[in-house]
Amino acid sequence: MILAFLLAMQGFSPETNAVMDRSRREAAEARGEVAKPAAARGTLPVPPAVAAKFQACLDAATTDPDAGIKFANDWRLDGGTFHARQCLGFAFSKAERWAPAMVAFEQGADEAERAGSATDGARLWAQAGNAALASGDAAKARTYFDAALARGLPPGIEKGEAFLDRARTLVALGDLGGARSDIDVALNEAPKDPLAWLLSATLARRAGQMDLAQQHIARAVQMSPDDASVALEEGNIAVLTGHEDVARSAWQRAVRLSPGSGAGKSAADNLGRLSAKP
Secondary structure (H helix, E strand, O other), X not given: OHHHHHHHHHHOOHHHHHHHHOOOHHHHHHOOOOOOOHHHOOOOOOOHHHHHHHHHHHHHHHHOHHHHXXXXXXXXXXXXXXXXXXXXXXXXHHOOOHHHHHHHHHHHHHHHHHOOOHHHHHHHHHHHHHHHHHHOOHHHHHHHHHHXXXXXXXXXXXXXXXXXXXXXXXXXOOOHHHHHHHHHHHHHHOOOOXXXXXXXXXXXXXXXXXXXXXXXXXXXXXXXXXXXXXXXXHHHHHHHOOOHHHHHHHHHHHHHHOOOOHHHHHHHHHHHHHHOOO
């Protein structure tokens, strides 16, 4: 029975679904931002002179990605610099056009570096990495995240999220040892991000480190009790450690919170297997 659950749990991966399934609202709120898709999150601090236009560009892209693309391109031709390219990448991301989003973020990063802002460049390299990861190109994503981390990000949540993003990329590439190293840094830099604890718990489960998995999923549940992905993983770990009642309750919560999501559907499947157990 345990083997069956282990096999079934490979169908939903919080590591690779996090790009599209979560808004990172906790991180966005911590930076005082409006939540955005992961591939375009992390709005750069902008000078007051361009802040209004930058916000107008983001608003246009949010309402109508095509209008946002036009707005950003017009602004870019009118001297919008790397801020216009970031908005262009955001607009392409809203349209789920990941290839041109990557190009826009990469070009923005190059332009920011030429303007003497390595930190802004690093942020844009990280956004290019998220666009690549969303597109399914983990190898390119790793190149972008490596570039972001090599150029340096401010300590704290920004740095932690970049390490967490690269850890997700390394999981997709099968480098679980490298992913563990990066997640450990992420937990130290961004201890208030529940996604970091969720992914750490999942990685520990896959490595058979069940004590660590239990400790870290408990932190994720404490921080984000209404997240279906967290509830799903709580159940996954509980069933593998012999706590079927806890698993059933956690999976039921996942279904209740988000029945139509990948996490909710996986939890429902697991509940069916648990009910069918002799």
